[in-house]
Amino acid sequence: MAPSATNGSTAHREDNLSFTSFSQFIDGVAVKTPASRHGINPATKEDLWEVPVSGAEHLDHGVDAARKAFRSWSKTPFEQRKKAVLAYADAVEKYKEEFSTLLTTEQGKPTWQANLEVTAGYDWIRGMAGLTIPEDVVEETETKKTIVRYTPIGVVGAIIPWNFPLLLTTGKIAPALLTGNVIIVKPSPFAPYCALKLVELAQRYFPKGVVGSISGGDDIGPMMTEHPGIDKISFTGSTTTGKLVMRSASKTLKRVVLELGGNDPAIVCPDVDISRVAPMIATYAFLNSGQVCLNLKRIYIHESIYDEFLVAMTEHLKTMAVGNGLDKGIVLGPLQNSMQYDRVKTFFDDIPKEKWKVAVGGGKMENSKGYFLQPTIIDRPADDSRIVVEEPFGPIVPALSWRTEEDVIARANDTRMGLGASVWSKDL
Incomplete structure (x- = not known):
């Protein structure tokens, strides 16, 4: 039996966001799978809510939807993207209490620390939105002008760890969207709930396919890193796994950002x-x-x-x-x-x-x-x-x-x- 979670009264919302059911979103739609699994509350070892277990066909569907969405999102003016991202940050803040309780339930950290993580999450989004995308004139003569512009890459695959599942989801979503990319979020199978709920909330603020999720086991990660339709991988996790991610991504020469272990x-x-x-x-x-x-x-x-x-x-x-x-x-x-x-x-x-x-x-x-x-x-x-x-x-x-x-x-x-x-x- 999964525990109940509060939906406390906060600022006005278009409709209530349930924190007791969890889905993955592909092309703006909640997609079910034949199989499901559940996380465990690490403080009590009690079963938590069911989440989908996806296969290669779901990832293919998600990538196709993301690539289609990229064509229009990448051409959306920066200020318009920024406006949507900031509205999303406001929405995360409105659900601060619910996200904090959910984070403690799935990850184990005390609620006051979870509260700090949620705050850091929407602050991170706003901080990213405060940056600009530079355009550098590196040479200009009477006959030639050389300009360096930073253009969107494509589909970002975001692989999220279990220790800071909320902060690191927002930390990957915001820069990807602001720079004109689209993103598919793969939560940790140990702590999937906050990331799935963040993607669900994002459906209210971004066109379909711009922010998607893929829920499953450890097999989904290698599928993402090898998938020819994903252009960049953002991975946070162990050094051992990071080496496997880089090796796998090299098969399609996709870009990789790794944030790994420390001593x-x-x-x-x-x-x-x-x-x-x-x-x-x-x-x-x-x-x-x-x-x-x-x-x-x-x-x-x-x-x-x-x-x-x-x-x-x-x-x-x-x-x-x-x-x-x-x-x-x-x-x-x-x-x-x-x-x-x-x-x-x-x-x-x-x-x-x-x-x-x-x-x-x-x-x-x-x-x-x-x-x-x-x-x-x-x-x-x-x-x-x-x-x-x-x-x-x-x-x-x-x-x-x-x-x-x-x-x-x-x-x-x-x-x-x-x-x-x-x-x-x-x-x-």
């Missing part, structure tokens, strides 16, 4: 205000239970303050309540799905095998129904250990000490992942 170091200098910085480090390491590509993944603390800083960090972590994100006062929710839970759990299984010293946490959450693990800090593991080298993407983080800047910079840069990094000091 972000944080270097903490000896001059910091420990009482102020340690809670911030703990927060940015464990936000969304570690399921953020830009979270702090390796924390390098100067040896002169290491012990005091580690205590302050662990004490703050103990105040970060873990539980069902729909409950009040929760800071950290569950892992989003069983596959990720099982993977992160291997790092916890390594604790006794590798004889890692645990500063706080270290195991499962007792009496929890969902995919919960204790927020854990490992105290000075070896630099070549899995917890340092790999990206757990969960609530377990290594703390390491350093002595010289030359040494810590070399260690921080000793990774094949290059996404983010930070240095914490009073001295800018």
Whole structure:
């Protein structure tokens, strides 16, 4: 039995948008499939609503509709496209409460964090709409004028991850449409609901076929990356999958944008205000239970303050309540799905095998129904250990000490992942 979801009263709407039924949209129409599947609430392991399971024929239909829509949308004046995109942002904001509840239900993050994600989603749309498409005159003489113009590419295939399903859907839809492209959104099978509902809402503001969705399992992604009718892939997800996406897309020479994994170091200098910085480090390491590509993944603390800083960090972590994100006062929710839970759990299984010293946490959450693990800090593991080298993407983080800047910079840069990094000091 799927849970009910509120349709709270907000600003005036043309008609109500149901948050208890979910469809995929092709050529402006909700398209059913013979098969269906459902997501799982990661905090309770309860079944959620049914969603379609598509095959190649549905993707072909969606691509044909998108290519047809592209012919007219690509010629629509920029200001007209911008007006439609901004109206869409307003609509997302009107449903902020419903989207926040839905996001927590399917993804697990606390409602206050879901609220921030929804806000960032429509702010992102408006921010994109504030940009212009430049036209550069690179050379002009009496006999020749050379102008660089940026023209629409075609059909964009957007592959959405499960950790920020709403933000990253809006973050792909807005720039695609503003630049005159059309888009087909493939949600994560683990967290399909917000993305499907965003596409459904988009049908009110854009011509049919301009924004479509394709719902299914992991097999749909490779179909999209190989499809000759899709001109560009925008993918956010793991580095391993990103390599497969690039390899697959190369068969049709389609453009690819990849935003992949990170193993972000944080270097903490000896001059910091420990009482102020340690809670911030703990927060940015464990936000969304570690399921953020830009979270702090390796924390390098100067040896002169290491012990005091580690205590302050662990004490703050103990105040970060873990539980069902729909409950009040929760800071950290569950892992989003069983596959990720099982993977992160291997790092916890390594604790006794590798004889890692645990500063706080270290195991499962007792009496929890969902995919919960204790927020854990490992105290000075070896630099070549899995917890340092790999990206757990969960609530377990290594703390390491350093002595010289030359040494810590070399260690921080000793990774094949290059996404983010930070240095914490009073001295800018």
